[in-house]
Amino acid sequence: MTNNQLLGIHHVTAMTDDAERNYKFFTEILGMRLVKKTVNQDDIYTYHTFFADDEGSPGTDMTFFDFPNVPKGAPGTNSITRPSFRVPNDAALEYYEQRFNEFGVQHEGIQELFGTKVLPFEEKDGQSYQLVSDEDNEGVAPGKPWKNGPVPTDKAIYGLGPIEITVSYFDDFKKILEEIYGMKAIIEEEKVAILEVGEGGNGGQVILRQDTQGPEARQGYGEVHHVSFRLKDHEAIEQWLEKYKAAGIGNSGLVDRFYFEALYARIGHILIEVSTDGPGFMDDEPYETLGESLALPPFLEEQREYIESEIRPFDTKR
Template identity: 90%
Template sequence: MTNPQLLGIHHVTAMTDDAERNYKFFTEVLGMRLVKKTVNQDDIYTYHTFFADDEGSPGTDMTFFDFPNSPKGTPGTNSITRPAFRVPNDAALAYYEQRFDEYNVKHEGIQTLFGTKVLPFEEVDGQSYQLISDEHNAGVAPGKPWKNGPVPMDKAIYGLGPIEITVSYFEDFMKMLEEVFGMKTILTEDNVAILEIGEGGNGGQVILRKDTESPESRQGYGEVHHVSFRLKDHEAIKQWQEKYQALGIGNSGLVDRFYFEALYARIGHILIEVSTDGPGFMGDEPYETLGENLALPPFLEEQRAYIESEIRPFDTRR
């Protein structure tokens, strides 16, 4: 029988008001590779872009829904508050700190978070992120840095780091993460906990914060839409669907996204997805031109002419 345990972070999806600006920031400044330019399968008039490592490995991709006519989101409690990106070591953080200064990226300087060096920063739409150093990290393996990117390979982002979630119902949410999702709490301090899944480390952690004072966040661009955790395969995700049903947790049912299978459940205010590691992003485009053309899953291919006539084009050829 397939092991149904969560293996780590699969992807994080946020919302942007400008797919082209967002593309330039992630590829030209952060040095992440656009591995898929497709459409939101639930709203084919908008883009869904995937930025990842050199081959689009699971656990490395930050994705975006392009909602140009949506209002700006409002940060606050009961939300996913900060995704993170892994870099190889502390020297890479220093490299990016200088790079952010050169590109006028708003950042907070290198800091220490629970004994690990981090570099918090923002995109211009207000979305908060941080880089985290793997200098002393062990656990979930990273991906492969983009070979032809603008950042030297020994400094480049090569995976997702801990996902930060902030809620007002801290104890109840932590209990759900432990009992339903099988996470292990490895640290607790005042109003914060770190939980791990899979092999742990930066690629398998949740930073859970308690905030009962701030107003509730409002979804919109500049905010995170959902986080996804990794499962091995179809058999594992089927077991998760059965688990949700047995526990009475409302869910989406299995959704075939072509690049992976997905299962969604809202836990409190937080939309949590579990996704299979495969099939992945390498099956429908050549490695050399990943992300350069509009990719559509087979069930949307017959609508290609219509979609291309409706969606606002932008050039991602390199």
Template identity: 80%
Template structure:
């Protein structure tokens, strides 16, 4: 029988008002590699960019829809509130704190969260992130730091960390995470629970908080959805059947070329399941990942039209 277990976090997708500024921030400040510059397959007039580890491993990529004419979102309850990135140890947090000061990145200093060190920070558009130290961490394995990036490999971001979700319907949402997705509570405080996904650890965790403030408003500077990893096509089809059996509305299996996807909404939260493969190096060599506009085969015949619609920006680094 096919193992339906989730393997950890796959990716997080957020919205930006400026793909160029966002690219500069993620590559030159955070030191994450642009592994794919493509378009939103549901809105081909806009970019979809993917920042990840050195080889675009699943569980390492933060992606962005470029919606320059969208209004600014506002943070609040009933949203994916904060995305985290893994770094190797506490010393890496110190490195990034100094780096954020150098680049005038807004941050809150190094803090403690569930017995681990974190460094919360924001992008210029208000998007909320935090770095989390892997010192003494176990569970889902990290990716590989960007070899040719601006951050030393022993300090660099190499994966996604715990995803923080805020909801007003805390108990009901928590029950769905456990009953449907098999997540396991590993630590609890007053109205906040840390849940393991798959092998758990920083690469497979959700932080769920009860939040009765006003609901977040979608727009740039906010997260669009979170995706969790499944092994392959057979597993994602099993999840489609599982959703059907439970009467849960869903998208059906969607072939994104780089991975397969299945979407459903739990309350306000859009949850995607994504396969680990085929990955991001099927259509570009390692040396020049993310340097050209990549299109999946079903959009290739419309390349001339698409290139005329999206504003070009230079992501060449292999000169």
């Protein structure tokens, strides 16, 4: 494996209309840990929250932009249609199914998807997700379950699973995933393919679906904003900048997010980010109090008083 190869899924970012409700859902029901409460660096008037494993490991975080004044999105083709979360085994799915019933979470019951058991469900904003069982799974290693969370550690979510993308231009998009992003198709059926990256398995898969008949998705809350794939370090992301240039793919240029470095490119309708594994989320907060206060990268720290006066506060102390 060369240094610039993708290692798996890094994070998925979606949009919510209510950061506080979303926080309670992810921490109190799903049992994921809030590892960073900060602001959208491109729009400092809105929150950016990160839910992950116990230590905020790469490949475990689902993040949200808080857009309370943005219209609700509409699901459809040419979009990222469903993020997923890994749980240790089939028994964990049964645990969550009972938990969803207890908390009134809309779900579709345990199903089988390409030989793996899954549990599709929704948040109140309409965002679609699914839990994916790691039973008999091999490949990208999971993270560590939140040890002080409400879900037993032998059942809890501990990483991101396959990301589902639906497009009308299936063959062209698949070709780019293979030739540019180095993914390999392991399952190919009519109108669907599963592609793997890095060590593969649930932590390194894309479920690509074709839909040429349905309505086109509309961005808004309850929809996914982008997906990011993991890179080892700064050297690797520098090589990706050159790779995009050589391929003629427009991109953002390197962006220092403080917690990681990022590089964005829009492939058709899909915003794809590649991100470095580090520095991570514990450079500016200790492990014990991750996510309990508003964290700002150094380049925004001088604006703290103004930012805190503009965003609506909500309590994340545990």
